[in-house]
Amino acid sequence: MLKKRNTTNIDQAVAAGVNFEITVADLARRSERRAWLVASCASGVALVLAGGYLAVMPLKEKVPFLVVADPYSGTSSLARLTDDVVNRQITASEAINRSNVAHFVLAREAYDLALTNLRDWPTVLTMAAPDVAQPYMELHATNNESSPYRLYGKHSAIRVKILSIVLIGGEHGQTPTGATVRFQxxxxxxxxxxxxxxxSKIATIAFAYKANLRMDDQNRIENPLGFQITSYRVDNDYGSTAPAEVAAPRPRAESKATPTIPADTEAGDATIPPSPLAVEAGYPAPSTSTPPPAIPVTPTAVRRAANGGHRQ
Known part of the structure; x- marks a missing residue:
């Protein structure tokens, strides 16, 4: 018999076969490691996406709104449904916007001789644009016969009650650009x-925040955020009912109310405080023969007059 001899070709073939097996095993192990790495990365990305979705879910919440209609006047108002009616939640930006709008409307529409120059003038002129402030200054001008001072004097005042404030704009987290205010x-x-x-009135307001407004320290305290009314329009609100009339108690005979006059002002020389701007020099003294402002006659007053002052 012939003995098998190991030749160089046989050794090379055997080595190549062994290397092939090792290479296939290495490729399988590398592929497995690569697959596990890809699976781990995919799982991590999926977890991150799930966490982000859970974090964004409150923004996608659909909050219903309820439209409430007044059966007497027919006016409608928008009410937001909340879980807690007593402790109603409101964002800081919404509270600031509503507060600024309310402060301007109260100062613009109210009248009180003792508070006009102390509070209303600085508030209106600080928050109003020049086009909005000019009609207010003309309303209180000395040559205006229909000014609140000539109609109501120093013994009467105009009180303002805000019924509702609806902000306009502000979708998708943006700052509102206007508001609608109903007041009496x-x-x-x-x-x-x-x-x-x-x-009863309804005011349509457009406003903006301008941080670069030039103001002194006192006005900056009054309007720290640069809130400015760029458009202001007031219309009659025929849908809302008039506020109820409040009867005053009759004063006693021995304690008659007498109007007080400041110490530095002589009797019959009542003057309105000058405006913060130098355009108002002061109102002239009203004539003593001028009758007081006429009070609107209500249906209740007409019926009482017809019955001799007695109620039906």
Whole structure:
């Protein structure tokens, strides 16, 4: 028999076969490691996406709104449904916007001789654009016969009650650009304490925040965020009912209410405080023969007059 001999070719073939097996095993192990790495990365990305989705879910919450209609006046108002009615939640930006709008409307539409120059003038002129402030200055001008001072003097005041404030704009987290304010005005008699209705109004406002407004320290305290009214329009609100008339208690005979005059002002020389701007020099003294402002006649007053002052 012939003995098998190991030749060089046989050794090379055997080595190549062994290397092939090792290479296939290495490729399988590498592929497995690569597959596990890809699976781990995919799992991590899926977990991150799931966490982000859970974090964004409150923004996608659909909050229903309820439209409430007044059965007497027919006016409608928008109410937001909340879980807690007593402790109603509101964002800081919404609270600031509503507060600025309310401060401007109260200062713009109210009148009180003792507070006009102290509070209303700085508030209106600080928050109003020049086009909006000009009509207010013309309303209180000395040559305006229909100014609040000539109509109501120093013994009457106009009180403002805000009924609702609806912000306009502000979708998708943006700052609102306007508001609609419904309010009622009433005349308060300081001498008797009586109150009678004046009118109901609705104001349409456009505003913006301008941080680069040039103001001194006092005005910056009044308007720290640069809130400015760029458009202001007031219309009659025929849908809302007039405020109820409040009867004042009759003063006793021995304690008659007498109007007080400041120490530095002589009797019959009542003047309105000058405006913060130098355009108002002061109102002239009203004539003693000028009758007081006429009080609107209500249906209740007409019926009482017809019955000799007695109620039906």
């Amino acid at each position: 005005r009433s005349v308060y008699d300081k001498t008797t304490g009586g109150t009678y209705p004046l009118d």
